[in-house]
Amino acid sequence: KEARAAGLEIGRGIVVDDYMKTSDPNIYAVGECAEHRSKVYGLVAPLYEQGKVLADHITGNLTEGYKGSTTFTSLKVSGCDLFSAGRINETDEIHGIETFNSVDNIYKKVFIKDRTIVGAVLYGDTEEGNRFYNMMKKGDTIDDYTLVSILHKAGEVDAISVAEMDDDETICGCNGVCKGTIVSAIQEEGLTSVNEVTKATKAGNSCGKCKSQIAELLEHTLGEDFVATAPTGICACTDLTRDQIVTQIRAKGLKTSKEVRHVLDFKDKGGCPKCRPAINYYLNMVYPHEHEDERASRFANERYHANIQKDGTFSVIPQMRGGVTDADQLIRLGEVAKKYHVPLVKVTGSQRIGLYGLKKEELPQVWEELGMRSASAYAKKTRSVKSCVGKEFCRFGTQYTTQLGIRLEKTFEYIDTPHKFKMGVSGCPRSCVESGVKDFGVIGVENGFQIFVGGNGGTTVEVAEHLTTVETEDEVIQLCGAYMQYYRETGIYAERTAPWLRRLGFDHIKAVVLDPEKQKALFNRIMDAKEAVSEEPWNAIINNEEKQKIFEVEKV
Numbered sequence: 001k002e003a004r005a006a007g008l009e010i011g012r013g014i015v016v017d018d019y020m021k022t023s024d025p026n027i028y029a030v031g032e033c034a035e036h037r038s039k040v041y042g043l044v045a046p047l048y049e050q051g052k053v054l055a056d057h058i059t060g061n062l063t064e065g066y067k068g069s070t071t072f073t074s075l076k077v078s079g080c081d082l083f084s085a086g087r088i089n090e091t092d093e094i095h096g097i098e099t100f101n102s103v104d105n106i107y108k109k110v111f112i113k114d115r116t117i118v119g120a121v122l123y124g125d126t127e128e129g130n131r132f133y134n135m136m137k138k139g140d141t142i143d144d145y146t147l148v149s150i151l152h153k154a155g156e157v158d159a160i161s162v163a164e165m166d167d168d169e170t171i172c173g174c175n176g177v178c179k180g181t182i183v184s185a186i187q188e189e190g191l192t193s194v195n196e197v198t199k200a201t202k203a204g205n206s207c208g209k210c211k212s213q214i215a216e217l218l219e220h221t222l223g224e225d226f227v228a229t230a231p232t233g234i235c236a237c238t239d240l241t242r243d244q245i246v247t248q249i250r251a252k253g254l255k256t257s258k259e260v261r262h263v264l265d266f267k268d269k270g271g272c273p274k275c276r277p278a279i280n281y282y283l284n285m286v287y288p289h290e291h292e293d294e295r296a297s298r299f300a301n302e303r304y305h306a307n308i309q310k311d312g313t314f315s316v317i318p319q320m321r322g323g324v325t326d327a328d329q330l331i332r333l334g335e336v337a338k339k340y341h342v343p344l345v346k347v348t349g350s351q352r353i354g355l356y357g358l359k360k361e362e363l364p365q366v367w368e369e370l371g372m373r374s375a376s377a378y379a380k381k382t383r384s385v386k387s388c389v390g391k392e393f394c395r396f397g398t399q400y401t402t403q404l405g406i407r408l409e410k411t412f413e414y415i416d417t418p419h420k421f422k423m424g425v426s427g428c429p430r431s432c433v434e435s436g437v438k439d440f441g442v443i444g445v446e447n448g449f450q451i452f453v454g455g456n457g458g459t460t461v462e463v464a465e466h467l468t469t470v471e472t473e474d475e476v477i478q479l480c481g482a483y484m485q486y487y488r489e490t491g492i493y494a495e496r497t498a499p500w501l502r503r504l505g506f507d508h509i510k511a512v513v514l515d516p517e518k519q520k521a522l523f524n525r526i527m528d529a530k531e532a533v534s535e536e537p538w539n540a541i542i543n544n545e546e547k548q549k550i551f552e553v554e555k556v
Contacts, residue, residue, distance in 0.1 A: 003033075013040045018065030020054040028054055036066060043071055048176030070136050072173055074126060081262065081269060083129035086119030086136050087111055094118060097147050104270070115141045125269075130210065134169040162216045171217070172203035172210045182214065186221045194218065212267060234493075235274040237266040242492045245279070249286050257283065257294055271297075278493035281380070284416050285488050288532035301378035303550065305537045306363055309356065314363060316355045318372035319413075322387045322405040323351025329372060336369050350377065350384035350422075361553045367538040374538045376414060380494070382484075383422045385409040386434075390427030390444065397427035399444030404473050408442075411477055412484060414533045415526065418491035418500070421484060422457075436464050439497040440480050445469070449476050453483060453509075454501035462498040465506050468514060482519040485526035486512055 009015040009023035013035035020028045020036075030050040032042045041047070046069035056063035072085030088111060090096050098109040104124060110132065111119035116139050120132040162171075167180030185191055185200045194214050198204040204211045233239040240248070245264065254260045257279045261269050271279070280297040301307050306314040320329070333353055337345050344356040352375050358366060367374075375384060387405030391397035405425040412421075424435035425442040435441030437457035441464050443450040448471040455464030467483075470476055486509065491500045501509060512518050534540075541547045 003029075011035045011038070018053075018067065019057045019063070020050055020066060021057075028058075030054055037068055039068060041069055041071060043069075043073060045069065045170075045173055045176045046071060070133070072120075072129065072133050074129060074173075081124055081126050083120070083122040083126035085121075085129065085133050086117070087113075088119045088121050099148060112142060115143060117142065130170060130173055130213070133173055134165070137170070138166075162213055162220055171213050172201075172205075174210075175202040175205060177201050177203035179217065182217050183221050186218060192218065192222070234278055235272050237261070237268045237272050237275050238264065240264060242278075242282075246282050246286065249282060255283065255287060255291055257297060281416055281418065281493045285529075288529040302380070304360065304363065305374055305378060305541065306358075307378045311357075313357045313359060315377075316358055316363065316366055316370070317348060317350075317352050317375045317377040318370055319375040319409075320352050321409045322385065322402045324402065324406070325353070332370055332372070336366055339369075340366060348377070350375070351386050352377065352384060359553075361551050364541055364548050364551055368542045372538075373536050376537075379416075380419050381414060381416055381421065382409070382412040383420050385423040385425060386438075387425040388427050388432045390425075394427055396430060397444065398446050399427055399449065401425040401427040401442070401444055404442065404449075404476065407473065407477060408480060412481065412526070412530070414537065415484070415488075415529055417484065417488055418493050419496045421487070421497070423480070437461060438464060440483060442476055447471065449473075451476070451479060454498050454506070456496055456498040458496075460498075465501070467510060478519060478523045479513065481526045482513045482522035483509075485522040485529075488526070488529070489522075 003014050003022075004010055006024065006027070008027065013033050014022055014029040016022055016029050016034045016036050018036075020030050020034065022029055031047040032040060034040070034050065036050075049069055050066055053063055053066040055061075057065075070086055072083065074083045087094060088109075090111065094111050094113045096109050096111050098107075100107050101124075106124035107122070108125070108128075109121045110117055117132060117135045119136070120129070122129055122132075162179065165171075165179050167178065167183065169179050171177055171179050171182055182197055182201055182203055185197060189196075189200055191197050191200060194204065194211050197214050197218065198211075204214055234242055234245065238245075245260065248254065248264055249260060252263060254263055257271065257276065258269075260266075260279050260283070261271055261275075266275070276294075276297040277299060280294045283291040284293060295303055304314065306316055308314055318329075318333075330353075333345070333355070336342070337355055340355075340358060340362055342355045342357055344354075346354050346356060348354045354377075355366070376382065377384070385405040385408045387401045388394065389397070390401030390404075391399055392402060402425075405423075408423055408425065421439045423440045423442070424431075424433040424438040425444075426433050426435045427444045429443055429445065431441075431443055434457060435443050435455075436452055437455040439453070439455065441452035441455055443452065448469055450469050451467040452464035453467045454462060456462035468479070470479060487497055487500060490504060491497075495503075513522065541551075
């Protein structure tokens with residue numbers, strides 16, 4: 001409206017020449033309001049190109065003028081990684097080279113005219129977008145490139161490092177920042193980190209997809225002086241910490257790992273062995289009912305519900321709550337051991353009986369013939385609750401600890417935790433079951449139960465801290481649930497309770513779980529998580545032929 005009132009020539013935008021001059025020689029226009037050679041650009045990169053031409057023109061520097069822009073755009077929405085550049089329709093003169101990987105849902109199409117790239121569409125994997133864009137701008141021919149490649153090792157085909165790029169090639173397409181600009185800033189301003197480069201040059205300030213290339217440039221430019229900044233994120237795929245990811249999961253209502261990685265812009269949208277199980281755990285913790293557990297993200301032991309041994313066989317350790325068994329269970333264990341020629345039957349340190357040396361394909365049938373429940377001896381969950389015979393038989397016993405151990409295990413079994421969660425219930429301070437080195441330890445005394453937390457009997461022995469003393473079994477159950485739930489909600493995946501307790505502080509954790517209102521709320525939340533555990537894991541597989549397929553071994 002104002003341009004029309006000023007008498008400027010208007011088409012689809014304010015008409016400008018190659019020097020961004022309007023019909024009024026004293027007025028210039030750049031950006032999405034300007035129409036150049038019948039085209040209007042609504043992207044930021046052409047704005048920077050136009051601005052550079054205008055700056056040179058009005059300051060008297062020699063310039064060939066603005067010749068138009070090769071445009072591209074990169075779309076980022078949940079579950080969709082899309083890059084588009086240039087001319088993307090086939091004609092009599094323009095032909096396409098197209099690949100589609102239905103395994104990983106990756107689609108790529110490059111448009112060729114006279115042996116040069118004039119356009120590209122990438123979906124699912126957009127890492128090569130900048131490279132194609134630079135080739136389009138420079139008019140490179142395709143003569144020196146492999147046009148289609150299948151099943152080569154990653155990085156083996158057409159891998160081009162930033163060291164091989166020309167200084168005028170674009171690194172950050174969003175903000176029009178080329179390699180030479182970044183290298184000059186690193187050298188002249190003494191930049192040493194990606195954040196410093198972004199602040200100085202604006203490269204990586206928009207979508208952030210070029211940050212890996214910026215890091216490569218830093219390493220290439222600084223050489224031996226380059227010191228990679230230790231990542232603060234949960235893995236190399238992201239700079240986000242555990243707390244930031246959980247906060248975003250809650251705030252944005254993210255319900256799948258794929259959503260998390262795309263919406264939070266992970267560098268590797270497929271994730272890695274470190275973040276995949278972690279995100280799956282955090283989603284299960286936040287949405288115990290809504291989130292469908294992603295089995296493929298779990299470690300092998302948890303996928304197969306058995307511990308894999310060094311020779312590739314598996315151990316089967318059925319549940320014996322409180323270390324209690326009976327004649328029928330022992331007979332079935334013996335019969336299965338004989339039938340499947342089990343090389344080792346052993347009483348474990350967790351008061352269970354384990355069958356060692358079973359083949360993967362034998363597991364579902366073994367579970368069915370045993371007719372027993374899983375002890376979760378393979379998982380990051382509540383493990384066994386060791387207990388002594390207590391007051392019922394021991395002359396030193398002060399409490400009925402076997403029944404309390406059984407109650408604890410039954411109440412909290414199969415609930416996911418950041419790492420394995422071990423418990424022990426002793427009938428007297430002699431602590432035969434070593435309650436003082438358990439994640440949650442109970443020691444019976446004359447007036448009730450002493451509660452100890454944060455112990456560890458593993459490679460680094462940690463003596464548990466005395467939390468409090470309670471009078472009844474019900475109080476033990478509620479306190480255990482509150483403590484476990486607070487660990488679930490604030491623990492880092494794969495972090496045991498001992499380092500978690502040090503990280504948050506014993507006094508802080510004590511104040512939270514001993515507060516009556518907070519304790520009750522935490523206990524209610526862990527009971528809600530327990531309700532979401534719909535089925536015992538071994539039976540879930542025995543009763544589902546589809547789930548049994550992962551145990552099948554193809555005969556060659």
